[in-house]
Amino acid sequence: MSQFPTLPQVNEEVAGKLGVLPEELTKIQEVLGRNPNFTELSMYAVMWSEHCSYKNSILWLKKLPKSGPRVMAAAGEENAGLMDIGDGLAVCFKIESHNHPSAIEPFQGAATGVGGIHRDIFTMGARPIATLNSLRFGDLEHPKTQRLLKGVVAGISHYGNAFGVPTVGGELYFDPCYQTNPLVNAMSVGIVAHGQTASAAAGGAGNPVFIVGSATGKDGIHGATFASEDITEASEAKLPSVQVGDPFTEKLLLEATLEAIASGAVAGIQDMGAAGITCSTSEMSAKSGAGMDIHLDKVPAREEGMQAFELLLSESQERMLVIAHADQKEVIERIFHKWGISCAEIGAVNDTGILRYFMHGEKVAEIPAESLVLGGGAPVYERTWEEPPYLNEVEAWKQEEVSLPEDLVEVLEFMIRRPNLISKKWVTEQYDSMVGTANMSTNFPSDAALLHLHGSRKAIAATTDCNARHIRSNPRQGCAMAVAEAARNIVCSGGTPLGVTNCLNFGNPYQPHVYWQFKEAILGMKEACEKLNTPVTGGNVSFYNQSPDGPVFPSPVIGMVGLVEDADQQAMTLAFQEAGHSVWLIGTAKNDLAGSEYVYAYHKQTLTPAPAFDWSEELKLQELTLHLIRHKVITSAHDVADGGLLFTLLESAFPKNLGFQVRTDSDIRWDAFWFGESASRIVVSLPEEKEVEFQKIAQEKGVNHLKLGTVSDGKITVSGMDLGNISDWKSIWENRLSEILEG
Amino acid sequence: MNFGVITFPGSNCDQDMVLALRRIGFSAQSLWHQNPDLKGVDCVVLPGGFSYGDYLRSGAIARFAPVMEAVSEFASKGGYVLGICNGFQILTEAGLLPGALLRNASTRFICKNVYIRPEAGLMKQDLPVKAYQIPIAHGEGNYFCDSETLQKLEANSQIWFRYSDEAGNVSPEANPNGSLGNIAGVCNANKNVFGMMPHPERAADAWLNNTDGADILRAFAACLN
Numbered sequence: 001m002s003q004f005p006t007l008p009q010v011n012e013e014v015a016g017k018l019g020v021l022p023e024e025l026t027k028i029q030e031v032l033g034r035n036p037n038f039t040e041l042s043m044y045a046v047m048w049s050e051h052c053s054y055k056n057s058i059l060w061l062k063k064l065p066k067s068g069p070r071v072m073a074a075a076g077e078e079n080a081g082l083m084d085i086g087d088g089l090a091v092c093f094k095i096e097s098h099n100h101p102s103a104i105e106p107f108q109g110a111a112t113g114v115g116g117i118h119r120d121i122f123t124m125g126a127r128p129i130a131t132l133n134s135l136r137f138g139d140l141e142h143p144k145t146q147r148l149l150k151g152v153v154a155g156i157s158h159y160g161n162a163f164g165v166p167t168v169g170g171e172l173y174f175d176p177c178y179q180t181n182p183l184v185n186a187m188s189v190g191i192v193a194h195g196q197t198a199s200a201a202a203g204g205a206g207n208p209v210f211i212v213g214s215a216t217g218k219d220g221i222h223g224a225t226f227a228s229e230d231i232t233e234a235s236e237a238k239l240p241s242v243q244v245g246d247p248f249t250e251k252l253l254l255e256a257t258l259e260a261i262a263s264g265a266v267a268g269i270q271d272m273g274a275a276g277i278t279c280s281t282s283e284m285s286a287k288s289g290a291g292m293d294i295h296l297d298k299v300p301a302r303e304e305g306m307q308a309f310e311l312l313l314s315e316s317q318e319r320m321l322v323i324a325h326a327d328q329k330e331v332i333e334r335i336f337h338k339w340g341i342s343c344a345e346i347g348a349v350n351d352t353g354i355l356r357y358f359m360h361g362e363k364v365a366e367i368p369a370e371s372l373v374l375g376g377g378a379p380v381y382e383r384t385w386e387e388p389p390y391l392n393e394v395e396a397w398k399q400e401e402v403s404l405p406e407d408l409v410e411v412l413e414f415m416i417r418r419p420n421l422i423s424k425k426w427v428t429e430q431y432d433s434m435v436g437t438a439n440m441s442t443n444f445p446s447d448a449a450l451l452h453l454h455g456s457r458k459a460i461a462a463t464t465d466c467n468a469r470h471i472r473s474n475p476r477q478g479c480a481m482a483v484a485e486a487a488r489n490i491v492c493s494g495g496t497p498l499g500v501t502n503c504l505n506f507g508n509p510y511q512p513h514v515y516w517q518f519k520e521a522i523l524g525m526k527e528a529c530e531k532l533n534t535p536v537t538g539g540n541v542s543f544y545n546q547s548p549d550g551p552v553f554p555s556p557v558i559g560m561v562g563l564v565e566d567a568d569q570q571a572m573t574l575a576f577q578e579a580g581h582s583v584w585l586i587g588t589a590k591n592d593l594a595g596s597e598y599v600y601a602y603h604k605q606t607l608t609p610a611p612a613f614d615w616s617e618e619l620k621l622q623e624l625t626l627h628l629i630r631h632k633v634i635t636s637a638h639d640v641a642d643g644g645l646l647f648t649l650l651e652s653a654f655p656k657n658l659g660f661q662v663r664t665d666s667d668i669r670w671d672a673f674w675f676g677e678s679a680s681r682i683v684v685s686l687p688e689e690k691e692v693e694f695q696k697i698a699q700e701k702g703v704n705h706l707k708l709g710t711v712s713d714g715k716i717t718v719s720g721m722d723l724g725n726i727s728d729w730k731s732i733w734e735n736r737l738s739e740i741l742e743g
Numbered sequence: 744m745n746f747g748v749i750t751f752p753g754s755n756c757d758q759d760m761v762l763a764l765r766r767i768g769f770s771a772q773s774l775w776h777q778n779p780d781l782k783g784v785d786c787v788v789l790p791g792g793f794s795y796g797d798y799l800r801s802g803a804i805a806r807f808a809p810v811m812e813a814v815s816e817f818a819s820k821g822g823y824v825l826g827i828c829n830g831f832q833i834l835t836e837a838g839l840l841p842g843a844l845l846r847n848a849s850t851r852f853i854c855k856n857v858y859i860r861p862e863a864g865l866m867k868q869d870l871p872v873k874a875y876q877i878p879i880a881h882g883e884g885n886y887f888c889d890s891e892t893l894q895k896l897e898a899n900s901q902i903w904f905r906y907s908d909e910a911g912n913v914s915p916e917a918n919p920n921g922s923l924g925n926i927a928g929v930c931n932a933n934k935n936v937f938g939m940m941p942h943p944e945r946a947a948d949a950w951l952n953n954t955d956g957a958d959i960l961r962a963f964a965a966c967l968n
Binding site: 247 | 753755759763792797851852942945953
């Protein structure tokens with residue numbers, strides 16, 4: 001190794017600089033039976049970082065339900081979850097965070113987040129058909145927020161549009177708690193035929209190991225370690241930890257990878273995300289109880305003189321580790337060459353369980369594969385927790401003390417401009433939402449995005465949901481509500497909920513208050529997923545979303561997919577269809593302002609409980625809604641969520657520029673009736689002649705139902721009050737974000 | 744009717760186009776950027792996407808692909824060529840269509856449904872002159888040419904589509920990207936090479952609740968007879 005500068009001798013101080021605790025160094029020494037060299041220590045540092053090892057979360061994650069009759073690849077088994085959808089097809093889906101890179105360099109941070117999650121899907125052999133993005137930023141009026149938002153949106157647009165997979169849904173939410181730590185979560189959904197899937201296991205000894213895709217550079221070294229720390233002023237100095245994406249290469253890599261998998265020549269394949277070659281070689285080996293001999297000097301490098309540890313840790317994008325069947329390696333080489341993708345043989349699988357890495361024939365590292373990975377030798381910790389004191393304030397809140405405003409119009413004028421409630425068109429129009437000609441929601445807006453599967457009657461429904469404000473007030477109930485809301489969105493679109501992927505965005509797990517939020521949220525998710533029969537097929541934990549100002553709200557984002565068996569007959573829109581149709585609320589109207597955007601923004605009461613929620617009501621509501629859709633009783637269905645009932649009505653009216661004439665239930669204070677956010681409510685519309693049938697079914701299913709009024713041709717009347725025309729409200733709602741951002 | 748749809752590296756609407764053409768009832772096959780054999784097709788389609796990553800400039804590299812020499816020769820002999828979005832950009836870069844596609848006036852990528860209105864008298868089987876709802880998805884769709892070229896386009900009926908509102912009125916408000924004269928699509932002087940920024944193949948499927956694009960593809964195919 002004489003051509004390189006001398007690497008430091010490993011001791012506790014060096015280990016500490018790489019984020020390795022003294023007891024972890026001792027454990028490494030025990031595994032190896034000697035002191036690790038710097039290269040080996042670097043490998044342990046990234047593989048045992050929170051990002052790769054889930055060391056502070058895995059004990060809790062294991063409590064989540066992960067099995068079910070449709071599950072074909074359960075959480076932790078492969079790169080993404082896989083569920084059967086019938087007709088010999090399976091849906092493959094996963095959500096992942098790219099929060100830390102996006103906080104420092106929003107464009108590339110978000111772009112590479114999109115690229116990374118798609119690779120997890122197509123490395124399974126599935127073709128991605130949709131992306132969703134769940135984005136959270138600080139105060140929208142703040143210039144920094146606007147810079148981050150514009151950068152993130154441009155990055156997603158740049159990468160996703162060129163890659164050629166439509167961006168079909170997601171969330172955009174603002175709260176000052178995300179000022180330093182924006183959350184950028186991307187979800188990919190793909191489809192694969194049974195028998196066409198690929199595995200991330202190394203397979204048999206003697207199989208050649210290829211690195212395919214982009215050349216390896218010095219970008220992203222220690223990126224996984226970086227993602228496992230709080231964001232501070234010093235973080236900007238870690239800009240080199242952010243990778244740079246190339247969607248063009250990713251598109252070619254997609255086509256070449258799917259062609260290679262279809263050829264049958266691939267024994268195993270895994271994408272390179274965090275911790276690059278280290279992670280892919282160790283995880284693939286450990287899955288098969290194998291090892292590998294890797295010649296790092298054969299890795300195509302972007303620059304000369306890269307050292308072994310840099311090649312091992314680089315997080316350069318658009319790379320895959322491909323293991324070919326020994327007798328078919330020419331097939332792999334031919335396919336990647338056809339697509340103009342670099343394909344270099346860098347070693348072979350062995351049967352020793354030991355990873356050995358060489359530079360020009362000289363061994364630079366030797367580690368048992370199992371010792372590096374989650375589920376193997378990676379450490380597992382149970383952290384201490386403590387209920388945070390702010391909950392006392394939550395409990396002390398009294399709705400009676402919230403003053404009743406005088407004028408509904410004045411409240412609506414305020415609410416229609418709230419960043420969390422306005423149209424996100426300025427963002428979504430920058431995304432190609434239609435490539436692939438599968439997105440039904442373009443001309444048929446629905447609560448969950450609907451993706452028609454070509455050559456089939458089926459559609460996939462997909463959504464992401466997380467009301468972090470509710471979760472902060474009550475992590476267990478709030479997280480259960482997020483899962484219930486995701487399912488409600490799937491149901492309102494006509495789908496049966498299938499499964500969940502989660503992106504668990506929290507603060508620093510070493511803080512007992514944060515850890516309490518985390519474990520409570522997991523318990524709420526567990527209960528919800530059991531009630532709804534939606535197993536968790538995987539996801540991602542993102543801790544350390546924390547700055548000197550404190551942690552972000554606990555934000556476990558729920559990504560859910562559902563199945564519409566017959567998209568022609570059973571897909572449902574959120575849009576009112578015709579003037580004269582009746583408008584009904586199903587579920588129970590409640591005198592409940594807690595947790596609402598209204599009480600938070602209009603009354604500036606920032607610590608209130610989560611809204612009312614009852615599982616038996618929720619389950620009956622979802623069952624009723626699916627029944628009404630499948631028996632063609634209703635013509636629209638829209639979940640009551642942020643902004644409350646009046647916003648639900650407006651959102652149903654906007655697409656076709658229809659209005660509505662509705663009235664209040666007098667038992668409930670009017671602000672709670674129109675702006676409260678209690679869960680388990682859906683607004684439906686139906687032709688008048690269906691009303692008798694509708695009421696009979698709702699009664700049979702034991703669900704409260706209340707006639708609100710009728711759809712009009714554009715005029716809005718609330719309890720006799722003239723609120724003008726829908727087009728006036730729509731233009732404020734639709735243009736507000738552009739006004740703020742474009743000035 | 745036999746269409747050939749070229750796949751360039753980075754094309755991402757090629758399979759959507761093949762599917763849409765087949766759904767309408769035409770036969771369609773893929774052509775490969777490195778292979779100059781056009782396989783005897785009646786019409787060559789250059790699809791949307793980001794050929795060569797749109798690096799350097801949209802369409803600037805794709806025009807040098809081996810298949811493009813064959814396409815130029817095919818066009819010079821009167822063969823029909825259709826470019827959609829990135830395909831339109833490639834055809835202007837290759838000099839097969841007049842004008843250029845500049846960055847959108849907003850400087851942002853735009854994806855949404857818009858309305859376009861065909862000019863009368865251009866095609867053998869005319870499209871009824873009305874507004875068709877067709878999606879756009881581009882960052883560089885702002886059509887530009889010099890005034891002399893524009894005069895020729897007008898005089899020679901080479902303007903195929905203009906952006907309009909739902910009622911078919913061509914107005915500045917209905918112009919999504921700053922295109923000169925609201926131009927959304929043009930053809931060459933011989934009227935055998937056509938290009939448009941909107942994506943008819945994205946509006947050619949009853950499952951997606953919009954088949955306006957199928958009408959456009961059908962009318963275009965009628966020219967080939």
